[in-house]
Amino acid sequence: MTSPLIWAYLISVGVLLMTAAHAAILAHGSDHARNSTAFALACLGFAGYQLCCALQYSAPDEASALAIHRWFNLFSIAIVPLMAFAARSFDRRQRSPQWFGGLLAMAVLLVADNFTSPYGYRFHTLDPDQLLTLPWGEQIRLVRGQPGIVYRAMRLVSLCVLVYALNVALSRIRTRDRLSGFVIWLGLGTMLLTLLLSSMSDSGVFALPYLGGFGFVVLAASFSLVVKREMVAHERLEKRITRALAKESLNRRRADALTEQILHQDLLTGLPNRNAFLASLERLIAQNGSEGTRLVVMLFDIDHLGAVKGTHGLAISDALLLQASRRLRSRIRDNDLLARSPGDGFSLVGNLIRTDAGVSVFCDKIRQSLTETMQVGELHFRLNASAGVAVFPDDALTAAELLAAAELALHDAKRAGSGLLRHFHPAMKESLRQRIGLESALREALDRQEFFLCYQPQVCADSGRTVGMEALLRWRHPEYGLIPPVHFIPLAEAGGQIGRIGAWVIDQACAQLAAWRQAGHAQLYVAVNISPVQLIDPGLEHVLLKAVAAHGIQPGELELEITESVLIEDPDRMVERFLALRELGFRLSIDDFGSGYSSLSYLRVLPVQAFKLDRSFVDGLCQDATSFEICASTIALARKLKLDVVAEGVETEEQAHRLRELGCPVFQGYLYSAPLEAEAAGLYLAQASGPALDAPIPPGLGPAGALR
Template identity: 65%
Template sequence: MSSPLISAYLISVGILLMAAAHAAILARGSGHARVNWSFAAICVGFAGFQFCNALQYSAPDHARALAAHLWVNFFSVLVIPPIALAAAALDPKKRSRQPFVWLMGFVLLVIGYNFFMPYGYRFYALDPDKLLTLPWGENIRMIQGQANLVYRATRLVSLIVMVYTLGVTFSLMRMKDRLSSTLIWIGLAIMLVTLALSSMSDSGVISVPYLGGFGFVFLAGSFSLVVRKEMRVRELQEKRIARALAKEVQGRRLADARADQILHHDALTGLPNRAGFILCLENMIAQHSPETKIAVLLFDIDRLGALKGTHGLATSDELLLQVSQRLRGRIRDSDVLARSRSDGFALIASQIKTASGVGVFCEKLRGTLTEAVAVEGQHFKLSASIGLAIYPDDATNAGELLSAAELALHEAKNAGVSQIRSFHPALKENFRQRIGLESALREALDRKQFFLCYQPQVSASTGRTLGMEALIRWQHPELGLVSPLHFIPLAEANGLIGHIGAWVIDTACAQLAAWRQAGHADLRMAVNLSATQLLDPYLEDTLLGAIAGHGLVPADLELEITESVLIQDPEQTVARFNALRQLGLRLSIDDFGTGYSSLSYLRVLPVQAFKLDRSFVEGLGKDETSLEICASAIRLAQNLNLDIIAEGVETQAQAEWLRALGCPIFQGYLFARPLVAEAATEHLAQERAGGPGAAGELLLPGFGPAPLLP
């Protein structure tokens, strides 16, 4: 005999289990995991409820129907906690956990009571066994009776849970949550209706089978639709996310490439910058073959700073760009060219087998750089200073190798233009000493370690002192007397020359004022100026302040500028000379004849004197060339109505030659070595009294006494 109702129950079991599986699948990747797991538990509970109903209604006798009924009771109570938990998981308001603990305790008590009592938790007495004949002729075995208090309490708790669930569902609908669809609303309504029908059937008011499970089947089916929709939406979201991630990854790669270009490449030439150069060097060292060497060459274009000042930054940039393109065309594919320096480039030459190969490579590069570069119709002849270091001979890692090349370049630049220097161990020690000396130099002025010596400039005809040249000396507490040839370039390089020069000018003016008060009214003071001082915009204020502060006039002070200073910035030098001359200061060219354009400068510079370099004086009586140079220089001074001072006069024979040639002023050891202030004062006093020209006991240690005038 066919049983449509039993079949419907069993079909609903399959639907509910399928819904449970869907909910479990969704729970693994959803943001509503607790809701989905709870719904899966509810589906399993109702599947058991429906299955046991099928067993009860198809039981062959009353005893078996009652046994199945006890399990119907079990599953009907078991679904209450997961329904409450699902609603709580969706509730936007945070609830206390205590009511749910009480609910679980109540359900456990009811389940225990259900299996303890002979008729379960619903009835305390049963109506006579009867079969219910459905409209289509199917007979099912009904269990009805008198409801007890536990059953009524359970129904009340179920109603409270359903009302709470309806409230949460309503709030979710207002929030437009995806899980709160109209279908779910309908399913909840059906469940409420079937719950009411079940209560009426239990009490005997009507005779209908339990239909609550079918109501939940509708709800589960609705949920399955929501699940499928959710999964389709999630699939679309995953695709959108995958596309967005792919786009983001591509964008990140492009951004990383741009960042790498910015961080590791020079914007002007496109070559690796210093950071990129170091990375390339580290990679090459990591892949280095013991049979070969790696050479690092640093080269700076000589006088590029002056070119920037005279022709502009755009011209210098175009020049650097052309040089970089030329160099890239001359190096090997295995080499790496970089612009790691503002005025030059760096090169990594790999796979070098011999030291001679490195030398040939350097000469090739220098030849490339000396080729003229055309920029905006102008042709520039360049030169470069090159520093070289070799791995593994000079260093064991990239940082040390680069430092070694820097030291070599520093030595090359100090040696002059277009020089090549290789690293050697002594360079590091020399540089360390230089750093120590520079640090001590910064403190020397405050600690009053500088002092001035004065060397007389005497009349060739009378032997009387006409002026004094102030010469700075540094008495270091540990190194002793430090030569100006060592510390003056350091002072110029680190910016201290301005302060030191101002101290020299003030001290020299103070000493001249003291000698004037002692009666030496016609004495002049000569002070040397460096290139940095000459271009100092505050030089005039420094000079006039010192002169006025010590009661002197500008004509009392003579400024000596070496001829090599003049060629660094000719236009500005001439302008500054004219400004100083207008103040009334005397100007003199030192070391005349050793520079490049002596005669042309004499034509445009407002000088009153120049000094004949000691190298020409030393050759007098030894070679005809020195004699002719001295004679020509003296005649030039006479024709231009300039004073000329012969430096380095050390022998009587040299003095006689110069007198014969007509040189009016001498300076040198023949007359006096540089004297400390006290010795120079006594020298002047004895000269005025007609005595010997110096006080030997007041000379610096190692200087020795000054010889007497002839």
């Protein structure tokens, strides 16, 4: 094999095999394994194609050349699906695999035809002269003949695959990498040109050796060039990633250090935070347990610090907290522990205290340090702190339990008022548990129909005729029994349920009044209590109008009793609300008149028709002159202002006699009836006529069992 052409074919075989090996190595552990594997298979296919060309052209006789030609045909068939597979692996659009399966099936059929036909699948007859003389005088054995229709169809398919590969290459070439793009275009263009030349040679236009494999050699070389460039870029990327990881590792260490500081230290005051406090508390408990001493945990919040934030800004409140922390540090011993609590307070541990007197001295010293005036710039502040105290081992034995006990004591102190200190007592836990249980049950009480209304008569002082009924809400819980309103109304107001409950009360009272009207009690009104939370609700008017319309009563037949304490918070707004309700025609009454601070000054502008004389004055009416004078003055004032007065809490004949002498027109109290459920109230109305109000009250609803 001294022919230059044969050597060129063999050299191309070596290049293709090396490129295939290079692609196979690149496929191992690479993110582009599919692309590299497909290209490696295409290289192997073209290597076999080129090798068969070299063997055929250098065959010693025609029989040998024809035998090799069948294997040449095999590789020429195989490279078509291999090229298609390689192109598809680089195609971003990922076309349907059905066409590729059809291509494989066609290749299998062609291979079978190739080895069963006399001259292979290309030709159905052969030319007599198989020797071709090249321009430089070299002769090669070139199998030529008349191509069949199968071969022509295969050529067309090959052309389509090559066009598809060109289209994929066009979409993948990067404009910034012009050299790689040029080489790829050169290789694909060479393959297209050689494919056309081979088709013309097989058709007898002229005689040429098959040169299509050399086009792919150029493409394989371009692949190696691109791979080399990508490897260099990958190496640079790895270096950048390594530097970035080193920087990120440094930042992570710094962040971990900062996180550790945040986890265990308050950034504002530099004190230990809650996590560090708990860890230290465990250690101090063990120390006091071994020495038989007491350990005091004191939690306190600075009262109204939120108001300081709102009026003076966060910087001032932070300065106060910082000053408070410094002052506390100066008042504690070295073996005590001070930490920042979440919110506006601190946690303090008095360590190694031997007596109860020592506990009291420690708590008083700490509280006094916070009540002293603090100065920030030109501003002076005198703050209070609510505190909760728990003692080891009297109240708890573990850090978590001791801290929970102090939290309960602090909660009790804040609920009771401002600037108070509470020591833990086991009853606090039960009280809070019951409160939480009531709050939870209250959310479902209305849906479970646990509420009901009782009605207490309001009678005319002179005639004894019942003129009105006050609707009183009651709650019968299946577990806790009958719960007084004083216990659950504040919970309903704080929890946001008072709106639904109040609307239900208004509707039920209106429905009951309508029923009594149908029973013949025409001159009767019903009074309902309106919560301060309900009063400021802009939807109250809609609730009231809907209820009276639904049950066919007039607004003036429904009296709204409103506690006078609502005037203290925002009197101007409350006057507006009173006026809005009065314009709708509802009867308005001030409940517990005389127990507040603003009644007399607002009576001249409030559009009310009546007020109720507080039971505390009625109780002392016959015992002390002061209560008598207050009742007399209040009733006289009401008569001058042409207002009705209802004396509540009338329980004795003596009280009723005195009130009649003073001119009080309406009484309400146990002297006439306890609050009655709807059925019993209806029976009461039916039995009560004129002054004969001593009709028997149904069993179980007398004064002994009723709730006031």
